[in-house]
Every structure is written in structure tokens, then in C-alpha cells.
Amino acid sequence: MQNDRSKAWFEKAQKFIPGGVNSPVRAFGSVGGTPVFIQKGDGPFIIDADGNRYLDFVSSWGPLILGHRHPVVVKAIQKALERGTSFGAPTEAEVALAAKVVELVPSIEKVRMVNSGTEAAMTAVRLARGISNKDKIIKFEGCYHGHSDSFLMKAGSGTATLGIPGSPGVPKSLVSDTLLAPYNDLTAVESLVEAFKGQIAAVIVEPVAGNMGTVPPKEGFLKGLRELTRQAGIFLIFDEVITGFRLSNGGAQELFGVQPDLTCLGKIIGGGLPVGAVGGRCDVMDALAPAGTIYQAGTLSGNPLAMSAGLATLDYLQKYRIPLKLNETSTIFVARLKKWIHQKSLPVTINQVGSMVTLFFTNTAVENFKQASGADAGLYAKFFHSLLEKGIYFPPSPFETVFLSHAMQPEDLDMAFDKITVSLLEALRAE
Numbered sequence: 001m002q003n004d005r006s007k008a009w010f011e012k013a014q015k016f017i018p019g020g021v022n023s024p025v026r027a028f029g030s031v032g033g034t035p036v037f038i039q040k041g042d043g044p045f046i047i048d049a050d051g052n053r054y055l056d057f058v059s060s061w062g063p064l065i066l067g068h069r070h071p072v073v074v075k076a077i078q079k080a081l082e083r084g085t086s087f088g089a090p091t092e093a094e095v096a097l098a099a100k101v102v103e104l105v106p107s108i109e110k111v112r113m114v115n116s117g118t119e120a121a122m123t124a125v126r127l128a129r130g131i132s133n134k135d136k137i138i139k140f141e142g143c144y145h146g147h148s149d150s151f152l153m154k155a156g157s158g159t160a161t162l163g164i165p166g167s168p169g170v171p172k173s174l175v176s177d178t179l180l181a182p183y184n185d186l187t188a189v190e191s192l193v194e195a196f197k198g199q200i201a202a203v204i205v206e207p208v209a210g211n212m213g214t215v216p217p218k219e220g221f222l223k224g225l226r227e228l229t230r231q232a233g234i235f236l237i238f239d240e241v242i243t244g245f246r247l248s249n250g251g252a253q254e255l256f257g258v259q260p261d262l263t264c265l266g267k268i269i270g271g272g273l274p275v276g277a278v279g280g281r282c283d284v285m286d287a288l289a290p291a292g293t294i295y296q297a298g299t300l301s302g303n304p305l306a307m308s309a310g311l312a313t314l315d316y317l318q319k320y321r322i323p324l325k326l327n328e329t330s331t332i333f334v335a336r337l338k339k340w341i342h343q344k345s346l347p348v349t350i351n352q353v354g355s356m357v358t359l360f361f362t363n364t365a366v367e368n369f370k371q372a373s374g375a376d377a378g379l380y381a382k383f384f385h386s387l388l389e390k391g392i393y394f395p396p397s398p399f400e401t402v403f404l405s406h407a408m409q410p411e412d413l414d415m416a417f418d419k420i421t422v423s424l425l426e427a428l429r430a431e
């Protein structure tokens with residue numbers, strides 16, 4: 001594979017940008033080698049600076065459920081662009097997107113637009129703390145809620161990739177208000193709630209974990225969290241930045257029938273542009289300024305280009321029942337892969353919920369961060385590079401989710417199946 005141009009750009013990037021990237025996992029740190037610089041996206045494919053084409057299973061880490069440059073999204077952005085890029089004043093587009101989110105997501109009655117998933121989670125916790133007048137939160141090991149201070153403990157995603165438990169620069173006083181529990185361990189949460197009675201503002205959880213690789217909630221885990229938090233007067237926050245509009249039109253809460261008090265959204269809601277959102281019941285959301293006293297703001301929040309891209313995406317997903325179809329396509333694809341792996345008795349565990357998929361190089365089940373960390377990262381790196389050589393772009397870290405997109409055609413998935421199976425054998429044979 002020719003990658004001279006990517007190499008040259010990465011060298012130059014390292015001169016001017018810390019680590020050469022604007023988000024850590026992009027640097028290929030855990031798989032080695034040079035990150036490919038992307039020149040262009042085309043439906044399910046990306047093309048790099050050297051002209052290599054890849055079938056894209058990263059989908060910009062989730063937002064591009066319709067693939068690259070979907071005509072409906074491009075048209076919406078172009079139309080908005082003719083009117084202006086930003087006003088810092090209310091526009092119709094943000095009301096339209098807010099109304100759509102309220103229509104789609106079961107627990108949301110009002111929604112505030114922000115610019116990233118990080119801001120959404122930050123705001124959700126501030127709301128819970130501000131209303132409850134309590135400081136502590138419970139988060140789960142391996143769950144990622146963006147890079148704000150309170151969440152950077154065993155945070156999955158890039159921090160797992162780099163093997164750092166937290167981050168320097170986060171005050172100890174802040175971290176002491178973040179309590180940790182293993183994912184899927186309701187008993188551990190019960191113990192924390194008991195031990196810190198009356199001090200806990202919120203439990204925040206990825207209803208399907210995506211940032212330690214895909215880890216589904218065990219039967220009864222989400223419902224158990226709902227009952228426990230309701231009884232104890234604790235806010236339950238679902239971080240649906242990945243799962244929202246992907247697992248179903250109404251996200252994981254619709255799929256699993258559990259309603260949180262607050263929901264964080266991001267990724268798909270911006271249709272490929274930078275958007276996040278936090279939503280919940282009216283009484284909770286109206287605590288935000290200017291309706292209430294809890295402060296939150298953003299110069300570019302509700303940006304008209306981003307709102308248009310988001311609305312076009314959500315409309316399309318709803319109209320053509322894309323999440324439902326994509327879940328089915330993904331299940332068929334993964335079942336085929338699982339069957340093949342079983343026949344070959346390979347030490348690989350596949351976790352899948354809808355179009356979220358992770359291949360773990362381990363014999364055991366993966367139900368929490370400890371088990372995810374137990375998978376063989378070296379084998380994943382070999383597998384990753386073998387796929388890259390063959391024109392398949394997987395996430396450059398074993399702790400991430402593979403996203404199928406609606407743009408992938410049956411023949412693309414057939415091609416992917418062939419190459420994934422060959423690369424699995426190559427990685428394992430190289431042992």
C-alpha cells in the first residue's frame with residue numbers, strides 16, 4: 001500500500017499539532033504505523049491522500065450513519081449556506097431540529113443544543129447537580145462521556161487506548177466526586193448508593209457501551225438502574241451520543257423500554273457537523289438559563305448549517321426506517337461472521353447490538369471493561385493493519401466500535417466478509 005503522502009502530511013502535522021492529530025485515537029498509537037490522511041468520502045468509502053480507497057467502518061466514529069456526502073444531507077447544508085453560516089440569534093432550523101428530537105426520543109420533552117457530546121454530558125451532570133444540590137456522580141468503568149474533568153476516570157475510548165486511568169490536570173477534589181462501578185454490575189451500584197446515601201446527584205451510563213468496544217447491557221441492568229435511581233432520588237442519565245438515532249429512531253431507551261431523566265445526544269444528531277444536545281422532562285430542562293438559573297451557553301450553539309444537516313439526517317432515518325433496516329443487515333452480517341469463527345474455533349468474541357459491532361481477540365465473554373482489556377491488543381493491531389492493506393478501514397484501537405452504515409451495499413458487505421475472514425486468519429497465524 002502506497003502511503004507516501006500520508007506519511008509526509010503526518011510528519012508535517014507533528015510539527016504544528018500535538019501528536020499530529022486533533023483527537024488522540026486518530027494517531028494510530030495503539031496499532032502502530034502512520035495514520036492515513038483522508039482526502040474525500042464517497043458513500044461507504046473513504047479515499048486517502050495517496051488515492052487508496054477503503055470501506056469505512058469508522059463512519060467518523062458514529063455520526064455518518066448515512067455514509068459520506070449523502071445527497072439529502074449535502075442539499076440541506078447547501079440550502080442553509082445560501083442564507084448564512086452563523087447569526088448568534090434564534091433561527092427556525094434549531095426549533096425544527098428540537099421538535100424532531102422531542103418527537104423521536106421517548107423521554108425528551110425539551111432539548112438544548114450544544115456543539116459536542118462532551119458539552120452534552122457536562123451539561124447533563126451540571127443540571128443533575130444543580131437541581132439535586134448534590135455533588136457525587138456514579139459512572140461506569142470503560143464508559144466515555146467526553147473529555148470534561150468529572151468523567152476522565154477509567155474513561156474508555158482514547159484513554160483506554162493510551163492506557164491512562166485518568167488524566168493529569170484534573171483536580172483531585174473533582175475526581176473524588178466521581179464514583180466508579182463495573183459495567184453491568186448492579187450490585188456494585190447498589191453498594192455505592194448505600195455507602196454515599198444522600199450525596200449522589202446522578203448515575204450516568206452508556207445504555208449500550210461503545211467506548212470499550214461494544215458491550216451490551218445485560219438483561220435487567222438498565223431497568224435495575226432505573227428502579228434503583230428512582231427509589232434513591234438520583235438522576236439517571238443515558239449517554240446516547242452513539243446509540244441515539246442509531247439503535248432505533250428513539251435510541252437505546254426506545255429499544256430497551258427504559259426512560260432516563262436526562263439524555264445526552266451527539267454524533268448522528270449533527271449529520272456530520274459538530275452538534276450535541278441534552279434533553280429531558282420540561283421541569284428538569286427548564287432549570288437551564290435563561291428559563292432557570294443553571295448556566296450553559298454557546299456562541300455557535302444551534303448553528304444553522306449543523307441544524308440543517310442534523311434535521312435532514314433525522315428526517316431521512318425516520319422516513320425510511322433506517323435504524324430498523326440497518327440493525328437487520330448488521331445482524332445477518334455478524335451472524336455469518338460468528339458462524340465462520342465458530343467453525344474455525346478461533347479465539348474471537350464478537351459483541352453486537354444493531355449496527356454497533358466489536359471483535360475482541362479473546363475466548364471469553366466481554367461484559368465489562370476488565371474483560372475488554374483482557375483481549376489481545378497485539379492481535380488486534382495485526383488484524384487492523386491486515387484489513388487496512390486490503391482496503392477496509394476499521395477503528396485504529398481495540399477499544400472502539402465498528403459502525404455499519406446505511407450506505408454499505410450487500411456487495412460491499414460480502415467483500416468485507418471475505419477480507420475480514422482472511423485478515424483474522426492472517427493475524428492469528430502470525431502468532
Ligand SMILES: *Cc1c(COP(=O)(O)O)cnc(C)c1O
Binds near residue numbers: 119147239
Ligand atoms: C463520542 C462520545 C462522547 C463525546 O462526544 P464529542 O462530540 O467527541 O465530544 C460522549 N459520550 C459518548 C458515549 C461518546 O461516544
